[in-house]
Amino acid sequence: ATQHRLWPEIDRISVEQLRYARLGVGEGGWQLFAEDGEMKMYKREEESNGMVVDPLKACHVVRGVTGHEMCHYFFSPDVRMEWETTVEQMTVIEKIADDTLVFLQVHKRIWPASQRDALFWSHMRQVPDHNDRDGHDIWIVCNHSTDNSDFPQSNNGKCVRVTLTVCLVCQTFIDPPKDGAKITRDDITCKITYCSVVNPGGWAPASVLRAVYKREYPKFLKRFTAYVIDQCKDKPIMF
Numbered sequence: 001a002t003q004h005r006l007w008p009e010i011d012r013i014s015v016e017q018l019r020y021a022r023l024g025v026g027e028g029g030w031q032l033f034a035e036d037g038e039m040k041m042y043k044r045e046e047e048s049n050g051m052v053v054d055p056l057k058a059c060h061v062v063r064g065v066t067g068h069e070m071c072h073y074f075f076s077p078d079v080r081m082e083w084e085t086t087v088e089q090m091t092v093i094e095k096i097a098d099d100t101l102v103f104l105q106v107h108k109r110i111w112p113a114s115q116r117d118a119l120f121w122s123h124m125r126q127v128p129d130h131n132d133r134d135g136h137d138i139w140i141v142c143n144h145s146t147d148n149s150d151f152p153q154s155n156n157g158k159c160v161r162v163t164l165t166v167c168l169v170c171q172t173f174i175d176p177p178k179d180g181a182k183i184t185r186d187d188i189t190c191k192i193t194y195c196s197v198v199n200p201g202g203w204a205p206a207s208v209l210r211a212v213y214k215r216e217y218p219k220f221l222k223r224f225t226a227y228v229i230d231q232c233k234d235k236p237i238m239f
């Protein structure tokens with residue numbers, strides 16, 4: 001089959017985001033702004049023509065689930081509204097492949113800013129991780145804004161369209177049980193890096209946006225990871 005017109009961009013951004021996620025937070029001006037157990041959230045304060053676009057990088061360690069399971073639930077449109085509390089409406093407007101969809105999401109209005117929507121492709125892939133001695137694969141979901149002439153910006157002037165690049169990079173670690181016993185969920189740990197840059201697309205007060213980011217990101221990652229743990233606990237392990 002001929003390749004989809006977006007494929008070169010999807011491949012390039014996915015590779016780039018994986019590399020970006022794996023950069024440490026030691027350099028590049030990251031400041032820790034939230035901590036909750038194993039979850040650490042860093043941000044950089046950046047503006048783009050007067051709009052707050054603070055990049056975010058969150059690192060977390062979740063026990064009892066695999067990176068494949070984390071990415072499966074993050075990618076899946078069927079369960080999105082079960083964990084995403086800031087989305088009012090979600091539509092899959094195009095299926096590019098089984099592992100690549102285009103979403104249109106209307107986000108709940110955050111007073112006093114006007115309501116936002118986001119149109120983005122979402123791609124999930126497994127990346128062999130050669131330089132990791134216990135050789136565990138890495139799973140990644142990358143979301144990146146895209147245009148679609150059927151869904152122009154500010155449909156009837158209601159929503160301001162945000163632009164975003166998000167990646168969820170997950171690596172599974174297995175602590176092999178004694179004498180070849182079956183691996184259980186007690187033997188697996190998932191190391192997560194979540195990166196996001198959201199441009200609000202139109203002016204919104206910096207103080208309001210920074211307060212929203214500070215409140216919503218920790219809530220979002222905690223809720224999502226708790227959701228995956230709960231969904232997986234009674235199911236066979238998806239490696």
Ligand SMILES: O=S(=O)(CCO)c1ccc(-c2ccc(C3CCCC3)c([C@@H]3C[C@@H]3c3ccccn3)c2)cc1
Pocket residue numbers: 084086087105107110113116118143162164166196198199200204212213216217220
């Ligand atoms: O990881 S995802 O791909 C999961 C799929 O849903 C994703 C996450 C977050 C967003 C997002 C969209 C709009 C806004 C703002 C910008 C001005 C007014 C609304 C925000 C701001 C950052 C704050 C925020 C953070 C987390 C959750 C909700 N809100 C975030 C979109 C997608």
